[in-house]
Amino acid sequence: MDVQSAYTAWAATYDSMENPTRDLDGVATREMLGERRYGEILELGCGTGKNTVYLAEIGERVQALDFTEAMMARAREKVSAANVTFAAADITQAWPCADGAFDLVVTNLVLEHIEDLGHIFAEAARCLKPGGWLFISELHPFRQYGGLQANFEFGEETVTIPAFVHAISDFLDAGREHGFALLRLAEWWHQPDRNKAPLVVSFLFEK
Numbered sequence: 111m112d113v114q115s116a117y118t119a120w121a122a123t124y125d126s127m128e129n130p131t132r133d134l135d136g137v138a139t140r141e142m143l144g145e146r147r148y149g150e151i152l153e154l155g156c157g158t159g160k161n162t163v164y165l166a167e168i169g170e171r172v173q174a175l176d177f178t179e180a181m182m183a184r185a186r187e188k189v190s191a192a193n194v195t196f197a198a199a200d201i202t203q204a205w206p207c208a209d210g211a212f213d214l215v216v217t218n219l220v221l222e223h224i225e226d227l228g229h230i231f232a233e234a235a236r237c238l239k240p241g242g243w244l245f246i247s248e249l250h251p252f253r254q255y256g257g258l259q260a261n262f263e264f265g266e267e268t269v270t271i272p273a274f275v276h277a278i279s280d281f282l283d284a285g286r287e288h289g290f291a292l293l294r295l296a297e298w299w300h301q302p303d304r305n306k307a308p309l310v311v312s313f314l315f316e317k
């Protein structure tokens with residue numbers, strides 16, 4: 111299954127099935143962004159809106175993008191805030207955003223499905239205001255090295271979604287090459303797993 115077909119199939123159970131990565135990413139996002147208020151927020155790959163709900167609280171306005179309509183349909187049901195707009199877009203193409211329009215670009219658990227990190231950083235640099243922030247939270251590559259990959263049960267089948275491994279240094283290099291300064295890198299564990307490889311990694315960059 112390709113990425114879009116897989117998320118179309120997963121949409122109905124994405125929120126309800128057990129998913130420690132999804133849950134830890136939600137905690138990481140709230141801890142990393144929690145101290146401030148933001149103006150214009152762009153969310154890439156909003157999915158079923160797990161983080162969109164929170165972004166609507168901390169931002170003046172949120173533009174949420176995703177290329178899987180079935181995932182965004184769930185988000186539309188969940189997020190009733192008037193300051194959120196959803197739109198279909200493939201983030202591997204040019205983003206439907208004006209230059210310098212956003213204060214914060216956020217993406218969670220999406221970039222493992224994107225081969226070209228350089229395109230994401232280039233578009234983020236274009237769409238952010240000077241001094242704007244880029245927040246990225248992903249399945250930690252150490253877990254990918256161990257074989258973990260986004261997957262779900264679909265009928266009798268376990269569907270594994272196509273993914274790319276991006277090393278920590280790939281994110282840091284892409285940030286530097288596109289004019290970003292790293293403000294914070296954080297790694298996250300569920301407490302019982304504190305001595306294992308971290309499950310989630312988050313980056314906060316400033317343009």
Ligand SMILES: C[S@@+](CC[C@H](N)C(=O)[O-])C[C@H]1O[C@@H](n2cnc3c(N)ncnc32)[C@H](O)[C@@H]1O
Pocket residue numbers: 113114117132135154155156157158159160161175176177178181199200201202217218219220223224260
């Ligand atoms: C694991 S879900 C994450 C959803 C949400 N950000 C969260 O943290 O729960 C990945 C999402 O990325 C979206 N996605 C993957 N590749 C994409 C692309 N090229 N353009 C837009 N959305 C994409 C999928 O449709 C899916 O909704």
